[in-house]
Amino acid sequence: MTAADRTSAGTRHSRKPDDAEEGRNGFQRIALLLQGGGALGAYQAGAYQALEERGVQPNWIAGISIGAINAALIAGNAPGERVAKLRRFWEMVTDPPFEPALEWVRLFAQEGDRQHKLVNQLQAGQVLLKGAPKFFEPRFPPPYFMPAGSIGATSFYDTAPLRQTLLQLVDFDRLNSGETRFAIGAVNIATGNFAYFDNGNGTARITPDHIIASGALPPGFPPIEIDGQFYWDGGLVSNTPLQWILEQQDLDTLAFQVDLWNARGDIPKDMAEVEVRQKEIQYSSRTRAATTRARDDQRLRGALKRILAKLPADFGLEEDVGLLSKAIDRKSCNVVQLIYRARKYEGASKDYDFSRLMMEEHWASGYEDARHALGHPEIFHKPRNAEAFASYDFGQG
Numbered sequence: 001m002t003a004a005d006r007t008s009a010g011t012r013h014s015r016k017p018d019d020a021e022e023g024r025n026g027f028q029r030i031a032l033l034l035q036g037g038g039a040l041g042a043y044q045a046g047a048y049q050a051l052e053e054r055g056v057q058p059n060w061i062a063g064i065s066i067g068a069i070n071a072a073l074i075a076g077n078a079p080g081e082r083v084a085k086l087r088r089f090w091e092m093v094t095d096p097p098f099e100p101a102l103e104w105v106r107l108f109a110q111e112g113d114r115q116h117k118l119v120n121q122l123q124a125g126q127v128l129l130k131g132a133p134k135f136f137e138p139r140f141p142p143p144y145f146m147p148a149g150s151i152g153a154t155s156f157y158d159t160a161p162l163r164q165t166l167l168q169l170v171d172f173d174r175l176n177s178g179e180t181r182f183a184i185g186a187v188n189i190a191t192g193n194f195a196y197f198d199n200g201n202g203t204a205r206i207t208p209d210h211i212i213a214s215g216a217l218p219p220g221f222p223p224i225e226i227d228g229q230f231y232w233d234g235g236l237v238s239n240t241p242l243q244w245i246l247e248q249q250d251l252d253t254l255a256f257q258v259d260l261w262n263a264r265g266d267i268p269k270d271m272a273e274v275e276v277r278q279k280e281i282q283y284s285s286r287t288r289a290a291t292t293r294a295r296d297d298q299r300l301r302g303a304l305k306r307i308l309a310k311l312p313a314d315f316g317l318e319e320d321v322g323l324l325s326k327a328i329d330r331k332s333c334n335v336v337q338l339i340y341r342a343r344k345y346e347g348a349s350k351d352y353d354f355s356r357l358m359m360e361e362h363w364a365s366g367y368e369d370a371r372h373a374l375g376h377p378e379i380f381h382k383p384r385n386a387e388a389f390a391s392y393d394f395g396q397g
Contacts, residue, residue: 026382027334028251032058032074033242035234036065037260037283038351039094042359043340044070044258045086046366051256052083054374056257060181062196062241064234067258068184068214069166072206074181075199086168092165094359095133095157116345120358124349129331131157132354134165136221143219155222159212166208176205184214184235184239189223193235196244199224201245239283242290242335246297252331252382258366259284259339260351275348288312291335291391297396298387301328338369369396 032051034044044067051058055080063071070086077085131137136157139146146153175182176199183198184206197203197210204227208213213224216235224231245280261284268274305328340362342350350358372378373394 010365016186027254029060029253030058031245031255033257034067034069034070035259036239037065039072039354040260040340040351041066042362043366045364047258047338047370049083050370060072060287062183063183064239065215068211070212072170075180089169091357092166093132093135094354113345119244120353123355127354136162151222157220159221162212163208183240186213186231187236189230189232199240240290246294250331253333255335257335257337262339262341270345295389298389302386304328332388334379335391336373336379
């Protein structure tokens with residue numbers, strides 16, 4: 001079954017089981033956290049389709065880079081239209097060759113991992129030369145021939161096509177309404193500081209520029225100017241929004257963290273594998289650190305609560321004790337990790353292989369992994385351990 005077939009079937013057979021209903025009632029916040037990872041982002045679209053089919057509707061969505069684009073497509077559309085808009089986007093940016101050629105590519109790739117890897121490399125090479133339709137296109141003349149200080153001198157590709165695609169597929173009035181809390185991250189180039197563009201904190205209206213800025217990875221894509229400041233891809237500093245979500249409001253939270261880079265991997269055997277592993281570590285390590293920090297914060301709050309409970313009533317320092325008492329009002333948190341685990345035939349080009357063949361594979365993987373995780377009812381119940389925190393990774397579906 002292709003992603004298109006799966007999308008159609010999901011629309012016809014969407015359901016809301018008891019566990020999903022209990023999850024909404026038991027947790028004040030259902031968060032969807034989308035990591036950056038370029039072409040691998042179709043995995044997130046498939047995962048969201050499985051969530052929607054099971055009646056799990058996030059009320060907080062945050063993303064980085066390609067995760068910001070997927071987040072906008074979700075938060076910027078009505079629940080019944082989101083999967084179709086995600087599907088439309090991923091079909092637009094992975095425009096396939098004419099059908100007979102696509103079928104030949106599929107058949108050749110099925111001959112084995114070596115053949116599949118060759119197909120992937122050829123398809124990714126095409127993206128380097130031609131760009132991705134409705135997403136980005138190569139600059140001509142190249143940046144080295146452009147005058148210093150011009151926007152064309154700072155990137156190899158132009159992301160103007162993405163602006164029009166976002167305007168076509170995202171309802172920015174809905175996105176800015178606050179019906180779904182929405183935030184995306186980028187890096188201020190001048191200061192090096194990380195910034196979140198958030199529809200819930202009273203800042204400026206979210207526009208296509210904010211979304212494009214979150215995915216403006218240099219030197220491929222140009223910096224984006226917003227209110228006189230220039231921004232690059234948020235993944236340069238942090239590739240996961242988990243810590244930001246937990247710091248915003250103390251709410252009982254069920255978070256689905258959809259990661260595109262696996263922190264665990266094999267020792268590289270050649271230079272090609274070195275490049276793959278380097279990317280995985282670079283873009284996944286902060287995700288692991290954020291989950292560990294969240295658990296440690298919960299543990300510290302519990303310890304502080306026990307200490308304060310033993311203070312005598314006449315201890316004094318009422319203001320300090322009151323401040324600490326507020327800090328220990330911790331809530332429960334479940335983090336369900338959905339991690340894309342790349343195939344052996346995917347190389348260092350997997351994050352820019354915008355081919356229809358790989359898009360279908362990534363979408364299917366996200367869908368099956370999410371369905372597998374949703375089959376575990378414990379994720380919908382608040383943790384009963386001392387930390388009031390639980391992290392789940394059920395592997396591939």
